[in-house]
Amino acid sequence: MKGITRKEEIITTAAKLFKEKGYSAVTMRDLAKAMGIKAASLYNHINSKQDILKAIIISLAEEFTEGMQLIQSSNDSCIDKLKKIIELHVKISSQNIYGMASLNNDWMHLEEHLKYYQQLRDDYENDFRDILKSGIASGEIIDIKPEVMLFSILTTLRSLYLWIPKKEDVNLDELSNSLSQILIKGINI
Amino acid sequence: MKGITRKEEIITTAAKLFKEKGYSAVTMRDLAKAMGIKAASLYNHINSKQDILKAIIISLAEEFTEGMQLIQSSNDSCIDKLKKIIELHVKISSQNIYGMASLNNDWMHLEEHLKYYQQLRDDYENDFRDILKSGIASGEIIDIKPEVMLFSILTTLRSLYLWIPKKEDVNLDELSNSLSQILIKGINI
DNA sequence: TCCTTAAACTAACACTTGTTAGTTAGTGTT
DNA sequence: AACACTAACTAACAAGTGTTAGTTTAAGGA
Numbered sequence: 001m002k003g004i005t006r007k008e009e010i011i012t013t014a015a016k017l018f019k020e021k022g023y024s025a026v027t028m029r030d031l032a033k034a035m036g037i038k039a040a041s042l043y044n045h046i047n048s049k050q051d052i053l054k055a056i057i058i059s060l061a062e063e064f065t066e067g068m069q070l071i072q073s074s075n076d077s078c079i080d081k082l083k084k085i086i087e088l089h090v091k092i093s094s095q096n097i098y099g100m101a102s103l104n105n106d107w108m109h110l111e112e113h114l115k116y117y118q119q120l121r122d123d124y125e126n127d128f129r130d131i132l133k134s135g136i137a138s139g140e141i142i143d144i145k146p147e148v149m150l151f152s153i154l155t156t157l158r159s160l161y162l163w164i165p166k167k168e169d170v171n172l173d174e175l176s177n178s179l180s181q182i183l184i185k186g187i188n189i
Numbered sequence: 190m191k192g193i194t195r196k197e198e199i200i201t202t203a204a205k206l207f208k209e210k211g212y213s214a215v216t217m218r219d220l221a222k223a224m225g226i227k228a229a230s231l232y233n234h235i236n237s238k239q240d241i242l243k244a245i246i247i248s249l250a251e252e253f254t255e256g257m258q259l260i261q262s263s264n265d266s267c268i269d270k271l272k273k274i275i276e277l278h279v280k281i282s283s284q285n286i287y288g289m290a291s292l293n294n295d296w297m298h299l300e301e302h303l304k305y306y307q308q309l310r311d312d313y314e315n316d317f318r319d320i321l322k323s324g325i326a327s328g329e330i331i332d333i334k335p336e337v338m339l340f341s342i343l344t345t346l347r348s349l350y351l352w353i354p355k356k357e358d359v360n361l362d363e364l365s366n367s368l369s370q371i372l373i374k375g376i377n378i
Numbered sequence: 379t380c381c382t383t384a385a386a387c388t389a390a391c392a393c394t395t396g397t398t399a400g401t402t403a404g405t406g407t408t
Numbered sequence: 409a410a411c412a413c414t415a416a417c418t419a420a421c422a423a424g425t426g427t428t429a430g431t432t433t434a435a436g437g438a
Binding site: 027028029039040043048049 | 394396398399
Binding site: 216217218228229232237238 | 428
């Protein structure tokens with residue numbers, strides 16, 4: 001009736017715990033206690049611990065993939081594409097603070113779906129790199145090794161989940177703008 | 190005779206495994222197998238699994254603290270201090286690729302030494318923030334929320350351990366310079 | 379040769395892990 | 409009244425967990 005199933009509640013709670021201790025350190029009994037039930041009862045709603053991790057990570061990874069495809073196929077300039085990527089990360093991260101922790105730190109425990117995840121991530125990085133390269137080619141972006149730029153920007157964006165909750169005034173548009181300015185124009189006067 | 194004790198070998202091997210799977214997912218039997226011995230034999234050299242983690246993380250954290258204190262007490266301009274911080278991270282990260290993974294991802298499992306670690310980290314971030322703030326005050330650095338700048342730069346530097354091993358031509362001076370340019374002057378033309 | 383030390387071993391312990399089986403209680407539907 | 413569904417429960421299992429105790433083996437110094 002509430003539109004949120006018990007299964008979704010469990011997955012959300014699990015993501016919260018995973019963020020604090022990591023997938024491996026969270027036991028099904030920890031999760032059950034956080035839900036106020038016994039460990040065995042979890043299995044009325046989910047198939048396995050592994051399945052919870054998959055549900056958290058894969059849906060997020062696919063969300064990023066879809067966002068990147070939209071940006072890539074637009075007619076924006078490279079700098080504008082970059083700004084849209086920053087907005088994409090701010091949006092998804094702020095809506096999935098806990099899930100982003102698993103995406104960043106626990107993907108290696110995706111046993112069956114590991115390859116698929118890695119494919120999505122590699123594709124995403126390649127698309128990102130291509131945008132930077134064509135920006136360099138067109139003279140929009142400074143001609144430094146695109147690998148270092150990619151690393152610097154993407155790492156910052158991937159860690160947003162750690163910092164967004166610390167800001168009391170979470171004005172997301174303002175955060176996107178500040179980030180765009182800092183990542184693109186630097187901090188020099 | 191070799192200058193490297195068996196204990197140090199174990200800690201180095203552990204750090205390597207911790208980087209790939211995380212502290213909690215690595216068992217003493219995994220570690221023993223990687224060393225070519227039985228799990229019980231590890232205890233001739235180390236006191237506990239926990240102690241291995243502490244040895245990895247605390248020494249690294251203290252290295253950063255010492256580096257920051259040197260930079261802080263110098264007479265350099267804020268931008269030059271920033272460049273030195275970047276060099277500090279590149280140097281320590283390249284020399285401790287595996288340990289940096291634990292420092293970043295497994296610090297929450299430092300049971301007894303958790304508070305001490307958190308103190309070191311908080312102090313480091315405060316010193317870093319102060320440098321940015323005085324750079325803003327003196328007009329060296331653009332007047333955007335220092336919190337977002339700190340986040341962006343520090344996150345990039347903390348993740349260096351993930352990217353340095355991917356570069357075949359690990360010219361560390363060149364990497365420091367590229368990073369300084371990107372982080373300080375941005376990527377815009 | 380005797381003693382010490384480093385570094386491995388086997389065997390076992392108490393506890394924790396994810397998971398399954400079978401059951402029960404409440405709620406709504408036919 | 410009979411049924412099905414949801415969601416909890418107790419009890420248990422097989423495997424794996426960190427760790428301890430006690431023993432063995434090889435090398436070097438006295």
